[in-house]
Amino acid sequence: MSVFTPVDRSQLEAFLAAFELGSLIDFRGIEGGSENSNFFVDCTGGSFVLTLVERGPADELEFFVALLECLHQANLPVPYAIADRHGQTLHRLENRPALMQPRLTGRHVQAPEPQHCAAVGRMLAQLHQVTSTCGLERSSDRGMQWMADEAERYRQGALPMESELLDDAFEALRRVRQLEPGLPRAVLHADLFRDNVMFEGHRLTGIIDFYNAASGPTLYDVAICANDWCLDAEHRLDPLRTSALLEAYAGERPFTAEEAACWPAMLRVAALRFWLSRSLAAQAHADQPGVLVKDPMHFMQILQAHRHVSVRLPRAA
Incomplete structure (x- = not known):
């Protein structure tokens, strides 16, 4: 499991309180990443992905948010950043830049045709x-x-x-x-x-x-x-x-x-x-x-x- 920065339930619940995503049901670290810490987060309002950005300057995150929003507006299937109650998309958790995004459907293909x-x-x-x-x-x-x-x-x-x-x-x-x-x-x-x-x-x-x-x-x-x-x-x-x-x-x-x-x-x-x-x-x-x-x-x-x-x-x- 590639989780560089662990998060406990109480920390995550406090973080989610800023969003309109409902109550936390469950969460777990995502296997397979090699640069950031990622978690599946299930709430009463849906399924999401929490990313803690581990590498790169934090001031460049606005670029990534803008890029994903541009692709989302073009109807491409990407995980755009979700805004909290105050319209803010960039947050911090465990002293790391943090983003909440919708969890996309589907699975990875290991033997592509x-x-x-x-x-x-x-x-x-x-x-x-x-x-x-x-x-x-x-x-x-x-x-x-x-x-x-x-x-x-x-x-x-x-x-x-x-x-x-x-x-x-x-x-x-x-x-x-x-x-x-x-x-x-x-x-x-x-x-x-x-x-x-x-x-x-x-x-x-x-x-x-x-x-x-x-x-x-x-x-x-x-x-x-x-x-x-x-x-x-x-x-x-x-x-x-x-x-x-x-x-x-x-x-x-x-x-x-x-x-x-x-x-x-x-x-x-x-x-x-x-x-x-x-x-x-x-x-x-x-x-x-x-x-x-x-x-x-x-x-x-x-x-x-x-x-x-x-x-x-x-x-x-």
């Missing part, structure tokens, strides 16, 4: 359509420069095979930064893994966990998705699922020729980002009970497999 991948691609394109014109901007604290700096630090203690992969990743990063000014941009989810999407059957019912959202090239978001939703047992792109995701995305937002040229390098950059961030998390929380530590070597293997990319972008303009 092409239909799931198509739904994710379509929804991601719609999200980019909204955020490309919403007027919001945010720089990522784990962007391209962060990757370059962290990769250089990682190299100092790397094994020979890791150093070789980092050399390849540096070249991919150089190419992406060279082509980035010509790529379409929007506010990205930047963490659209299987554990951040909800389904009922093949129908996508929710997108959650926007706390890595930041401005950037939309292709980066697509690459992050493909690196989780579309891989086979050897960490390569599965042609059927990858094509389903890419075709559905392109049906809403056609890819450009510049994006097609950048695609193989962007897949490697997306793998590098999570190799580095998971390595840092593993170092920070290795001996901390109750915290999910995800294997960073998974993304090292993806980076290695992406030296040869066989699935290209469809209908590049």
